[in-house]
Amino acid sequence: MLKKIAYSFLFLFLCAQSAFAASAVNPVELTWMSIANWYIKIGDTKIMMDAYITRVPGPPFFYAPKNLPEDPYAFTTKSYGVDTASIKKVKDAVLGKGALDYMMVGHSHFDHSWDAPMWSKLTGAKMIGGVSTCLQAEAQGVKTSQCQSVSGGEKIALNDNTDVYVVRFNHSGNNKNPIQHFARELYQPPTPDAKGQYRAGVGEDYPNGGGNRAYLFVVNTDKGKVSFFINSSASAYDLDKDIIVDGVNYGSPIEDLKMAMKAAGLDKVDVWIGAGGKPVAELVVPVLHPKVYIPHHWDGLFNSFWKGIPYPYKDNDLADYLKREAIELIPQKQYFDSYSLSATGTHLTANHSVKAKLGFHDEQKFSATMLNSIKHMASTTAGDDCGETVIRPSILSIILALNLFIK
Template sequence: MSRFDRRDFLRTATAGAVLAPMAGLLLSSAGAEAAPATPLPGSAKGGAKAAATFRWLGNSGWRVDVGSSTFLVDPYVTRFDTGLSSGAFNPVTPLTVDTKTIRRHVGTPKTILVTHSHWDHFNDVPYIATSTEARVVGTTTTCNLALAFGVKDGLLSPVKGGEVLDFGDHVVEVVESLHSRNANYSMLFPGELASRPKRRPKNISELPEGDTLAFQVTVKGGPSVFFMGGSDFVERNLAGLAPDVAMIPITSSSSTYDYVPRLLRALSNPRVVVPVHWDNFEVALKNPPQADEKSKKSLAEFVATVRRVSPGTRVVTPEYLTPYTFG
């Protein structure tokens, strides 16, 4: 297969420096020489709400610890090579799971939020769910794939968008969303699964997109955070969300009109934007994140656009597994 720009297939991969935090944004970095994670406003010692700590798992993946509980968003830490970065992409790359790396980084989650079912979002989800009894929240396609991998039906929560789920110390609002489009106005591995596959999927092409969701998570006593897994959106579906923090994938192409300005306006100009889905997710989860030159340029353009259209918003480019708190 001839070499191609992997940004035409998925979203972009870029790198950049962490910009200075704004007033009211509390950051901590265990990997760098920084202060410990700082409690959020409204939390206190002796029984009140504990701080929510956010750790980037690469790509659009997150581990969030709220008090004594943990939830995950699109956890993919196996990060196997498909040839996507080198230009020798193999669409039938076998699915593999790095159980050791997963156990090292994801903790014991109670919930896994899955935006869509492509391998770089879903691959590790079945192992995590079966080994920890975590609940999987995702589309019908996501849930049917999970069944094929042996996840118990009782651990699956199919959603469409519009659901508001109370998990005790945080609330999850499910938002119907869109996957990004490549330069040909298409996407890799489209399609949905209306029923459980007859056999367990064996390669990445057997994990279709299956519709895309976004999630707004509001930590009780803490921030509201908007998580996206695809760099497109339904503008009308974002009305009234107004999150404090938005985890936004860098766009893969110019196919989506006015992506950043429209998105920031729709989200009422969040105080903090964290760009995601910019790293090379086919290499080990090790700092500093790797990215190609074209992707670095894309991130720089993203940051410049945020500064121009929403000057009150700060952009924080995360590093892997680094604890951040927002408040």
């Protein structure tokens, strides 16, 4: 009898261990793919964020209206298409024959949502984004049931171990570039031209979509809970002011972030993947209290994807602030650098196999002239995530124009 009881307990113990092993999550993998593009792997769940691989041309393809010279991405000279071949190449290198579960989008500007519908169509991934993002997807043949529209305040279970809290955030810029900065929505799917192409301007088919959608992830791993927050854009100009769209008040981004942290039961996060520089950090850090800061959206909008990082990351003001706050700064050295996030910390890895498939060096190589020039610069991050402050030529743009970058 005792032997039977012992075997029964052993059987239950082994079943419990097996169930735990099946649901346990290994370290979260966060892979940067340029701009605000991320591949996130949480256990068996695979997520893309933005995944903008196509490169829509820069000015003069984009131009500002005469009365708003600091709104340089308002309009375009013609429509443009999606680089499906490049998307497929990245998909094959990153996912192989595996599936993609979610295609999440920060906001509806071209450098965030342009390729998202194609990713969804190629992989069957469910899209998550604002109403404008879903309308853009609908126009490109994604079923309405395949795109979940979020406004902020939602809690979404991505798998048994992962919840994501949607935070209504703002966009970079200020009242000098109102078409780009202030919250604007689409009200119907945009209409393509005869070639099936769209107008990429922020005053055309790609407004910001009523402001940015930021995401707070909470993951139960086999070694404990980890959390990270991603905002693909932000501006200190009105981060603490209410976002009002069509008469609906969505509250201020900072207050919305506080509510998300409270709902998640957090008083700090392991990682903040952010944009906006020191001015934004001074407002967000007192809410997030992150252990690690990972920058993104600092590498420009129009540089060739296939040449890799166009210049090294540098932001002295932000770095000094983070140091004073005892927050570790871990910038990227190349596209497809990967971060391993676990309860024991965050570590940068080279992700060699994926880079090799795509023709990237593990670490980007730069000319001595570029490196020497950057020594005399305080920042290479273009002021904020969309470069509104760098309309005029800078030392960095001159260096790039002279093609002193080497592969």
